[in-house]
Amino acid sequence: MKSRFSNDINIRNRQAGFEYELLDKYIAGMVLTGTEIKSIREGKVNLQDGFCYFNNDELFVKGINITPYAQGTHYNHVATRERKLLLKRAEIKKLETKTEEKGFTLIPTRLFINDRGLAKLEIALARGKKLHDKRDSIRERDAKRELNRLKLK
Template sequence: MPKGSGKVLAQNRKASHDYSIIDTIEAGIVLKGTEIKSIRAGRINLKDGYATIRNGEIFLQNVHISPYEQGNVFNHDPVRTRKLLMHKKQIARLVGETKSSGYTLIPLKVYIKDGYAKVLIGLGKGKKKYDKREDLKRKDQKREIDRAMKAR
């Protein structure tokens, strides 16, 4: 099964616009009971999220999971820091990449795989404004070419 397959529940569309994604890696998320119910309902927002590495562990921050409607006092904090599950070798490789060359870890999508919530983390470098404009130009040109080919 390729990376990122499964029932996609949330996607960070802005990430490919703001970052050039070099590599992707799959990780599990440590969740509380009502959080997984909210995620299965699709009530998750990855827009401002990022991942940090502290003490050999990787954490997902600023990801908003809405409180579960049928929950009661056991509901969770919507933007709490959540631990990600990865192998030590994978984390060590990411530490080297982020420390040396200024890369950032961005959550690209959240999906359910074999009953577990997984997040696809992208290793990306921030784009400058002129890079973003260049990408938009290329995208528009491709759209025009496709439109012209379709009209033939």
């Protein structure tokens, strides 16, 4: 019998690599409520609209949609609430100074469950791509696809 809960969760924000130039990556813990981890283990998470911000020297993520747990009662969580991220103080200070520079932001790129069973969020320091940068990405991707096609023949 296959369980509906899984420990090998690896949810990616595939749009992030296209919209942003990813510079640095960090792994952060998340403060979750009771039913949120159950929904994450079912894989019902959407990272597309997520972003990180600072408030009183603490890092929060907003816009991540964790679908409410189906068997949850009135104790079920709010799907799009803001969640606190756990990083070392030095990393938070470093990221805060970087994001104050023009054009930099923090975005969630991947949500996974580590070997100890804890939900972790990979965040990236990113700079938004311009339209011509996106065109270059498309051109590179098409060239790689064409080379792979020629190798297979």
